[in-house]
Structure formats: structure tokens, C-alpha cells
Amino acid sequence: MINDKGNLQAKAKKILGALGGIENIVDGSIDNCATRLRIQVKDKGVVDKKLLRRQGALGFICLPENQIQVVFFDVHKLADELRKQAKC
Template identity: 80%
Template sequence: MINDKGDLKAKARKILAGLGGIENIVEGTIDNCATRLRIQVKDTGAVDEKVLKRQGALGFIHLPENHVQVVFFDVHTLADELRAQAVT
């Protein structure tokens, strides 16, 4: 269930919290491809997959060096909003 359908800013805030907060994201590493949000985190243990699923995450891929990929629909606008919030 997507709790903040239609409110992209609120959804992005909850996704950032699910990723362990802005302080857990390595600066400049929020990226995306066609279906995945690609992020490098400092502590993978701080990532809360339940929170991310409640915001519409469809799957997770954990890669070496604390890289995390999260599958979302409409990931392009979501990644843009996450980048905007990460620099404020």
C-alpha cells in the first residue's frame, strides 16, 4: 500500500527515513535506472525494508560496498524528489 499516493514530497521523506535518513546516504549517490532507485548507504542495517514497502517498493537488491537498489514504479520523479530533499 502506498500511503502517500499523490504527495510526492511526503512519500520521498518516508523513503529517506526508510533508507536510514539523509545522514545515512553517501553524498551524491542517489541515482536511478528505468525501474530501480540506486543508492549507496553508510549502514545497510539502518535500511528499513518494511517502511520502503509501505511506500510502494516492489523489491530490493543488496550489492557490495553498501549499494542498495530499490524497485519502484515511476522511479524517475521519485529519484528527482529524493535528490532535491537530500540537498536541502
């Protein structure tokens, strides 16, 4: 269930929290492709996948060097808002 449908700022804030907070995101590492949010985190152990799913995440890919890819619909607007809030 997407709790913040229509409220992109609130959704982005919850996603940042689920990723372990802004302090867990490597500076300048928020990126996206057509369907995936691509982020490098400092500690993958604090990422809350259940909370990400509640915010609309459809899947996850964990890669080396703490790279995480999260599949979302309309990822472009979401990535822009995450970068804005994280100031990346």
C-alpha cells in the same frame, strides 16, 4: 499499501527515513535507472525494508559496498524528489 500516493514530497521524506535518514546516504549517490532507485548507504543495517514496501517498493537488491537498489514504479520523479530533499 502506498500511504502517500499523490504526495511525492511526503513519500520521498518517508523513503529517506526508511533508508536511515539523509545522514545515512553517501553524498551524491542517489541515482536511478528505468525501474530502480540506486543508492549507496553508510549502514545497510538501518534500512527499513518494511517501511520502503509500505511506500511502494516492489523489491530490493543489496550489492557490495553498501549499494542498495529499490524497485519502484515511476522511479524518475521519485529519484528527482529524493535528490532535491537530500540536496545530492
